[in-house]
Amino acid sequence: MITIYHNNRCSKSREGLCFLENLNQPFEVVLYLEEHFDFNKLSHLINKLGIKPIELVRVKEKDWIENFKGKEWTDTEIIQAMVDFPKLIERPIVVNGNKAIIARPTERINEIL
Incomplete structure (x- = not known):
């Protein structure tokens, strides 16, 4: 399962979320400012x-x-x-199994798919 540690107020984090939504794969969103x-x-x-x-x-x-x-x-x-x-904490952070990246730029998400 892919997980994104997300901050709604951050444009780069929103871009990362959009990128994951377009993959049509299941993923979990963790709002790390709320779920410390x-x-x-x-x-x-x-x-x-x-x-x-x-x-x-x-x-x-x-x-x-x-x-x-x-x-x-x-x-x-x-x-x-x-x-x-x-x-x-820098954002967004995307995790897939044992792999994780800071998704800046957003395309870095491809590195862990």
């Missing part, structure tokens, strides 16, 4: 993405700039920051 990640689930997702936690952070987001920018953070602290401030 816990630390373990987010850590597992980052491992699937094959990236460092900081690569999932929206570093231009107001919460990052005001609370975290310019300081040294461990991976654990960065993950916890995203758990505490889910707007920091």
